[in-house]
Amino acid sequence: MAPISPDTSDVELIRRLRSGNPAALALLYARYGNLVYTVALRILKQPTDAEDLTQEIFLHLQNNEKFDPERAALSTYLCLLVRSRALNRLSRHSTHQRAVQKLQSALPERTTTTPLETASLTERKEALQQALVNLPEQHRQILEMNFYQGLSHSEIAQQLNIPIGTVKSKARKGLMTLRQSLGEAVQ
């Protein structure tokens, strides 16, 4: 089997993985294993659970023919997949969120990757950290509770002991500010 260059694109690695080249899996794991594990650990808290989920995600990547790396960034896909499955394990996907997902699926899907998603992992991390630092503390906290714990606004309001209207307003402002900070990099 021909060796694979470490610079091989995600698109090509996925193609080779699907054609049965195990070296492609090795490179994909080297590239994204820690990212998947980190997100899994952040949500599930337990290292053994995070390991198990990471293994599940890479198994899914091998078996799933549906994901099209030409139309979406693999790193984004993996992060959303691990988040979704981790929250499922915690039974934190509320009926409301599922309903919203259905609504969202009615929108035309994005068919290209954004400049930020094609930047290097390091550049991407720096840009995102900078953008998140720009957020007022509680805006960021609310967004993170929503993202990593799958909490509804009312649950967040209860935990932070603030009105639900304030949570809703700060979550929206937080995301709006994050998006504005990232600017054309996410367009």
Add this chain to the structure above:
Amino acid sequence: MTRPQQFNPLSEEEQELATGYVLGDLTTEEVTRLEALLTENPALIQEIHALQTSYALMPQALDLVEAPASLQEKIVPTPAVATPSVATAPPQRRSRRSRLAWILTGLGAIATLLLLTDNLRLRSQLRLAQGGSPDQVANILRQPNSRLISLTGSDSDAAGTLLFTPGNWQEVIVSLGDLPPLPPDEVYHMWLQLENGDVIYCGEFQTGEDGSVFVRLTPLESPPEGVRATELYVTVDADEAAPDPTGERIMEGVI
């Protein structure tokens, strides 16, 4: 931060609704309003995509935690994969027999990779197995010629694997996901197609609420000696009805 209008020439209301849409906190009235605005302003869709991407990228700001080395070994066994071109490169002059042995070794390594990759998952799912046990899976995995057969949905995203040992069809382990959920009075049936046209019934199963199943099947029949199995497939029938091998195929896999 900055001038929102620089990036999205949308009204404040449109931005508010787009953000709420991505966060999933719109009221029914807001959804209706947003739907109306979407028909008037296609730029709103672009803004929703930008907000979705911003939200989805959040975890990539995390400082990475190094996964345990043992995890890499489970997902990507080093000897079989890390240096495939070196580990499997044959000397230039080999006999046909040794070349064949090399190819078989390579295939074995790939099969081992697949088996090892599935191993932890299979074991972790044993808690949910319907009649399976860790020993039964381990027994099959220990067989040097164990095989994983891939099954995919005929008209759905369903996918999964069947683990078995050639020559020992009395026990197979099936792990499938994303199957369409069935009403309580219907069940899935698995079948083995033989090259002589005969079909062997392998067993029935139902999925969990998430459309996945992990089950050990114990077919009563095995393929006659010398007759090759060519295909696996899954049909669906009413629970009370006799299994029908000619029913619509929900999943298929080539052996």
